[in-house]
Amino acid sequence: MSTERRRVALVTGAAKGIGHGIALRLATDGFDIGIVDLASQRNEAENLADRVRTLGQGATVISADVSDQRQVFEAVEETAGQLHGLDAMVNNAGIAQVKPLSEVTPEEFDQILSVNVASVLFGIQAAARKFRELGVRGRIVNACSIAGQSGFPMLGAYSATKFAVKGLTQAAAQELAADGITVNSYCPGIVGTSMWDTIDELMSRYNGLERGATMRKYAEGIALGRVETPEDVAGLVSFLVGRDAGYLTGQSVLIDGGMIYR
Known part of the structure; x- marks a missing residue:
């Protein structure tokens, strides 16, 4: 009988939307899933956990604000502890903002930076530390966007955060390569x-x-x-955390049905 450990993935912002689709796809792929979202999304997160379990996979639900570094590190620790490992970190959580740049307040800019950029940095930090501790050649996947490839009017602050995610992805890929950890991003439309x-x-x-x-x-x-559907995005994430993507790192991959060409 095989004694191979089951693979574990943590997905932030997993209670609904793209994160929900990613969590279900990775469960279908055979991952146990750490479901991380705000406390206000607890019911939706628990419903998702039930669906993951019906697929024969383990699931744990963690309420956390991913803009808080301590809470991100605790979510990684709790996921790894309850599900007995960590192999993939999907930094999916994010928010949008629609406003001309001339009207963006300091408070609004701080908020979108915290949720869309700082959370990715904290997720990279926490996952890298856990991967090294476990001796795992892990996968980190970040939420970028077509707005991280081209700036869009009325989405200027949002675009800025996604360009930042692209930069973090490239830098982290280079810093973590010696540990066999890959870092990539997905760019939906x-x-x-x-x-x-x-x-x-x-x-x-x-x-x-x-x-x-x-x-x-x-x-x-x-x-x-x-x-596009969440399932379209989830298919790319499935590849990025899978065995066939072991030689791919530092890339922000467009998956937009053909909108932006790079």
Whole structure:
């Protein structure tokens, strides 16, 4: 009988949206899942854990604010302790902001930097320490965006955070390569989630279009002719944490159906 340890992945912002899709896909791939999200998302996170368990995988739910370094390190420790290891860290949590740059307040800028950038830094730090402790050649995957490849008007602060994630990904990949740890990012486009519903609604306040019109406008530029799903993104993450991606590091990979070409 095989005594091989089961693989473990931690996904932040996993209760809904892209993170939810990633967690379910990795569970299907055979990972036990550490589900990390805000306390306000506890019910959704527990429902996800139940679904992971029906797939025959272990799951643990941890309420944490990923903009707090201590809480991120504790979430990694708790996941590794309860699920007996850690092999992949998916720094997925993030927020959007729709506003012209001239109107962004210091408080708003601090918030989006904390959630979208600092959380990724803390996730890299915590995962790298745990991987080294366990002697694991782990995988770190970060949430970037097409807005980390090209700046978008009305999404200037958000774009800035995603460019920062791309930079962190490149630097971390080089610093951690000697330990066999890979670091990559995924760059989605227009994904049919509650975040994009919010972006669409806020855009309508500035451009005067009816709700739904902004998403339709952006979607017209997708070569493959449809809005992206969380499952589309999850398929790329599955590859990035899988055995076939062992020689890929420092990359921010576009998965947008054909919107931005680099």
